[in-house]
Amino acid sequence: MKKQRLVVVGGGSTYTIGMIMSLIEEKAHFPLKSITFYDTSAERQEKIAKAAEVILKDKYPELESFHYTTDKEEAFTNMDFAFVQIRTGGLAMREKDEQIPLRHGVVGQETCGPGGMAYGLRSIGDMIEVVNDIRHYAPDAWILNYTNPAAIVAEALRREFPEDTKILNICDMPAAIMVSxxxxLGKEIWDLVPEYFGLNHFGWFTDIFDKEGNRLTDDIKNAITKEGFLPEDSEIVNDPSWIKTFKQVETMLHDFPDYLPNTYLQYYLYPGDMTAKEDISNTRARQVINGREKRVHELSDTLTANQTTEGADLEVDIHGCYMIRVAASLAYNTRDTFIVIVENNGIISNMPSDAMVEVPAALSSDGPKPFAVGEIPRFNKGLMEGQLAFEQLVVDGYYENSYNKLLQALTLNRTVVDAPTARAVLDDLIEANEGYWPELR
Incomplete structure (x- = not known):
């Protein structure tokens, strides 16, 4: 097997340590020649990178090269894969994304509703720049993008790079649900074969099978309705917010029992409840700042100080493993099945062909081969069409510098609906995102 040269774009992310542990766990499937971290913030990246250096020294001694840089040419020249995980504006802007909508009585969440729009408009320009930079130095490299909000980012990249067949947008949330x-079922995630359709953070598992073809969907539904549903991914298993999120699946399944829902649908199906449970002074962003970010930075400092992983609390997470298995399937043409984001082109026959949909696909060395879904029911189609219009209008607003398109988008979104509220939220978001968003007219 050829050893791959990997660049992690956004090396200063608090998810990067988990990614390193996943690369170590999965090295038999995706062997590496080199790992490079690239970030625009030298200080943020250095803290994580110094810790990663210790981990790799102890647990991946056969790796030929590890380094970190803020220089694009140094990072991207001659690479094979880029894993892209940027957060324009950082957690400070995420907190504003969540607080501003809550002040107006609507959902405050990083990828859904007004917060998702704000984050998306910040992400688009930086993602386009990253792709252009990579293509300048590594025209044939695979770009695996899991920058949020994935739906809006994927739509913008579809328009900006229509001929680039080596950009793959992906989200780990379906995988995190499948771990549960x-x-x-008493199985491993890799034993399961999902049937799924939707948009990113807006979809449904229609069936779950095992590798032998046995249908397991009813077993899962019965277990959830009788015994509850909890997160199992190591990154979120003990997180009170995620525990509540998975608990909401029981309600969604009771109200709409046909399919198993993506957890994010709670924000669109029960926006009033989701808004009421939030604390504007302790949003999810604040919890991450005081929780995961603090924990990861303390762990990094300890690893760097001790120069050993002995006694360190290091865990592999599905976020990384899923991405790595995707990369392995592309690199070595194994044609394994993963849920990814692709242009519809008839996959869901009663949805627009240009929609960026999230569906299972076999991943080969020449890209994803999506499986046909066919027609979807009217209820799901209606929900998806509204959400798709929102996503596409946001990207229209970015390219056209259009206040009106963004107002239309928020008015359509199920977390807002009310036009005066949409206008008030939009005006506050414009002020908060000065210097990040395009100048609107």
């Missing part, structure tokens, strides 16, 4: 299904 696997726990219910």
């Amino acid at each position: 299904y696997a726990k219910i």
